[in-house]
Amino acid sequence: MFVPRTVFPDYRVLLAHYKGHxxxxxxxxxxxxxxxxxxxxxxxxxxxxxxxxxxxxxxxxxxxxxxxxxxxxxxxxxxxxxxxxxxxxxxxxxxxxxxxxxxxxxxxxxxxxxxxxxxxxxxxxxxxxxxxxxxxxxxxxxxxxxxxxxxxxxxxxxxxxxxxxxxxxxxxxxxxxxxxxxxxxxxxTPGVTLPHLNDIKTVLSLYLIGTLNHNEIDPIIAADYLLYIVNLSNNKSDKVFKKYLKTPTNDIYELLTAVSKKMKNAGKIGKNWKPNYLGSAITLIQEYRMGKLGKICMDENVLRGISSEEFNDSIIEENTRIQGMLSESTSTTSKTSSKTSNKPSKRERLVKQSNQLFV
CATH class of the missing domain: 3.40.50.300 (P-loop containing nucleotide triphosphate hydrolases)
Incomplete structure (x- = not known):
């Protein structure tokens, strides 16, 4: 009997995706x-x-x-x-x-x-x-x-x-x-993300739906999270990825190998056949974004049936995190400004120099 994973690895990914605009x-x-x-x-x-x-x-x-x-x-x-x-x-x-x-x-x-x-x-x-x-x-x-x-x-x-x-x-x-x-x-208005996202699952979820376009996110890790969510939501991978798989799997490389074979997205080294994991991962992500894999929610908390109290608590917790982040940013800016303010401006220096001429 197939048993889906209930824990996703805590990979190291960049949590900051803020742009100047x-x-x-x-x-x-x-x-x-x-x-x-x-x-x-x-x-x-x-x-x-x-x-x-x-x-x-x-x-x-x-x-x-x-x-x-x-x-x-x-x-x-x-x-x-x-x-x-x-x-x-x-x-x-x-x-x-x-x-x-x-x-x-x-x-x-x-x-x-x-x-x-x-x-x-x-x-x-x-x-x-x-x-x-x-x-x-x-x-x-x-x-x-x-x-x-x-x-x-x-x-x-x-x-x-x-x-x-x-x-x-x-x-x-x-x-x-x-x-x-x-x-x-x-x-x-332009789309605005958070200066610092709270965890890897949020980053990967937003990446998979196309909110984040970040070159430092590994498509294979993102495809693995897609597989994890598919299995977690009781949409067994053999149903969602039926054109690639006959049986459900928790192994992303098994799925990517099947994609490579189906899409002919592979290469040969001598007599050996080698799957193109990266190309296959990008293929899966594009299929999801185009809706070809069906209706799948990327928020794990939704799949786990988050209650109204938990939803409200998550909003309060996130708001507290953001307020702390903004306060820290303001404090840093104020310290920088105070250091700068102690230095005389160019105009003040010129005035002082001109006054010294008449002393």
């Missing part, structure tokens, strides 16, 4: 926050917990917010589970497929209802900001909202650049109109 984006979000009426925070349904960014929650703590779980076509989170997570926290949420018109129209209805309940009515229109980690579907949603928000009465033109790789949007957009009656406008 992300720091700039966070600063810009903070500057625009006073103008915003409502925040749409996007999370990926395949990683509903790992794609939650507490930095964004801290920036918009005082703002109304709707959490949108995208890519439900690739994994559908049971609504009962989402209710358990969000109802105790009084959080509004919705799951969507950004390519499905009915789902986009549901969001537009939510926005119009929200606008109509505001009193007094915002004189400059309802202003939104769409936030989230990289590659969770923000720019696709912006384009769809604009397309269907105008009821196709105006010629549609994409206003947000989209792509399969993270980091396509690099700057916070100018204000974008998605509806005239009522007036609804929004900002599209």
């Amino acid at each position: 992300q720091s700039k984006a966070i600063k810009r979000m903070g500057e625009l926050s006073p103008q915003i009426n409502l925040v749409l925070e996007l999370r990926d349904s395949r990683c509903p917990i790992s794609s939650n960014n507490q930095i964004l929650e801290n920036i918009f703590r005082s703002k109304d917010r709707i959490i949108i779980y995208t890519k439900k076509d690739m994994f559908t989170i049971p609504k009962s589970l989402l209710n358990k997570w969000h109802e105790p926290r009084n959080e509004k949420f919705i799951s969507i497929d950004t390519n499905r018109k009915s789902d986009v129209l549901n969001i537009i209805k939510l926005l119009k209802d929200y606008h109509n309940k505001l009193y007094p009515q915002p004189p400059l229109g309802l202003r939104l900001m769409i936030t989230g980690m990289p590659n969770v579907g923000k720019s696709t949603l912006v384009n769809q909202l604009r397309k269907f928000g105008f009821n196709n009465n105006e010629s549609f033109k994409k206003v947000a650049q989209t792509g399969n790789m993270p980091g396509v949007t690099r700057n916070t957009s100018e204000i974008i109109r998605i509806s005239r009656e009522p007036e609804i406008l929004l900002y599209d």
Whole structure:
């Protein structure tokens, strides 16, 4: 009888994946926050917990917010589970497929209802900001909202650049109109990750769904985590990888060898046949991202049935970690600034030198 692994090795991987444009984006979000009426925070349904960014929650703590779980076509989170997570926290949420018109129209209805309940009515229109980690579907949603928000009465033109790789949007957009009656406008923002992720499983989960594009992550380790999650979720590897395997396995090299044989992704050294492990691992990762392996959730806590209390505790714990990280960063910056401030500026030195001429 097949028994799946219950422990994944603690490989050494780089946990920091922060980019310069992300720091700039966070600063810009903070500057625009006073103008915003409502925040749409996007999370990926395949990683509903790992794609939650507490930095964004801290920036918009005082703002109304709707959490949108995208890519439900690739994994559908049971609504009962989402209710358990969000109802105790009084959080509004919705799951969507950004390519499905009915789902986009549901969001537009939510926005119009929200606008109509505001009193007094915002004189400059309802202003939104769409936030989230990289590659969770923000720019696709912006384009769809604009397309269907105008009821196709105006010629549609994409206003947000989209792509399969993270980091396509690099700057916070100018204000974008998605509806005239009522007036609804929004900002599209770059995807923002955390300065330092908490563990290897979070890194690998975000890498597998395409949120992280990091050259230092070994595709073989990522493929091994994919195999681990597949078996852990009772989707035995012989079912998910049925075109490669006849029996389930915990051995990633057995799977990669089978992929090499099937894809002819191998090489010969003399008379010896050698599987291409790296190429096969990349093939599996691409198949998962394209949805060819079925609907698989990459968050282990979801598979283990995390309770509402555990979910809330994880949010508090993550928020505490982020606050400590930000405080440490501020402290370091302050020390650097104080050291710098003790040194006279170039202007002060020039003034002093000029004054000395007249002493």
